[in-house]
Amino acid sequence: MTVEFSHVEKRYPGQADPAIRDLSFTVPAGEVCVLVGPSGCGKTTAMRLVNRMIDLTGGDILLDGASVKGRETAQLRRGIGYVIQQVGLFPHETVADNIATVPKLLGWDRGRVAARVGELLELVGLEEDMRRRYPAQLSGGQRQRVGVARALAADPPLMLMDEPFGAIDPITRARLQDEFLRLQTEIRKTVLFVTHDIDEAIKMGDRIAVLRRGGELAQFATPQELLMHPADEFVESFVGADRALKRLALTRVRDLDLPAPMPQQERDGRPRVADDAPLRDALAQILQSGGAAAIVVDAAGREHGLITIDLIARSLESPR
């Protein structure tokens, strides 16, 4: 499902400045678009305009070409997955009943609902015996997985995710992010993902919409473009002074052309880096070792060549 924001505006009565002004961008089907910006930039508002939790006051939002205006809100929302930071699981319902919320609203029969719940538990990596637990009996990470499963239950083509991993400890957050990206390669949903964390935006987004205060679009670009060519000073400072390092995080060691097998004497005492590690990690390991190069090995332990600081630096010169 493509999502097109077309000159979207949101004004609240009694406020001089609009919360969102002239917001236009298009998210192609199957891509993750991250809305990112400082607090008060209207990113959550923009997201909530899509499922009409908030109604827009100007412009339009088109889902596969069809305007959200005038659509019956309950109907519209049942076709869009919705995940929020605090998850909002129903405390009085079991995990299975929580996940089954939208399918039940859509009138699926019991057998189909039960089968779908099983499928989703597996998809998000939860044990089958979690079915009968109540939310209070789950960890934060488990709750968020149930939240994602619940949003995916009726297989909506579009997902809205508002800081979905924001309230989770950093280690679990990184794991949930990785799992979601893996999941996304399978399910290929169009995703609008809100975060205030530029690192999360770069990691999760196929495209990133950077908003500034007042609900204006500062830049709409892929992570690479955003890091290489920030549109203005605001984006540049929001992206951070370490944007070169952030770009290194986007490229994996095996994506570089590594020089052919090296002579024996150069290999002694060199650190070994995995070929699927990001360049940023490889650079860190090389610096840590005090040298200028590391040996690249694959998962099976085979050596694939030598990676040098010089090679890493040169990778920043040309966009991939």
Place this chain on the structure above:
Amino acid sequence: MIIADTVIPDFGGGAGSCVRENKGICWNWVSDNWGGVLWPAVKQHVVLTAIAVVIGFALAFALALLAHRHRKLESPITVTTGVLYTIPSLALFQILVGFSFLGLNRLTVEIALVSYTLLILFRNTLTGLRDVPEDVREAAEGMGLTPRQILTKVELPLALPAIIAGLRIATVTVISLATVAAFIDDEGLGSPIFRAIQSNVFKTELFAAGFLAVALALLADATLVLAQRAVTPWARRQRA
């Protein structure tokens, strides 16, 4: 109101020495009068209480739903039910008897009892509905539940512990107040209590009826606790 000195003491049952001396609890009076006095009074008391709590709950529940939807109504309803709650019970009974269409009957008693349940039941129900976490409500809305579905499938189930807590207080309050109601309508456990007071404070009957009222309150409370556990399994697991 107590007119003991004009009446020849009539201690109800037989004229055993224990009853004549009125020194302690006369168990033979209790067993002699169980079927004729005490048990019928208990049954009347249960009926008086049940009617008051059921009607009170129906009214308070409807008012709470109204105030939940229209915030502006909360203050007027709270003030009105609050005033009803604070009128001294004896005064309220006296005021109600003064209305010509009412009289010394059960209707008058129930009006008074119901008026005492409203504040507690209204406030607890409304608080229960309001205390549903915002994220839960937002998720429900975002998934496409209609306002009615949010009320019936999310807010009311989550408000159950608060609603039942209100019912417990209201029930115990009504059981206790209903004894005073015998002042205008001669039924329930208040009836033997009043009679005992008017009969030179006949201790056996006073204590027996008083004890039964307390026991009834405890039993009703325990029943409601069990009912709450049964309908809110999620709340129990939470604590476990």
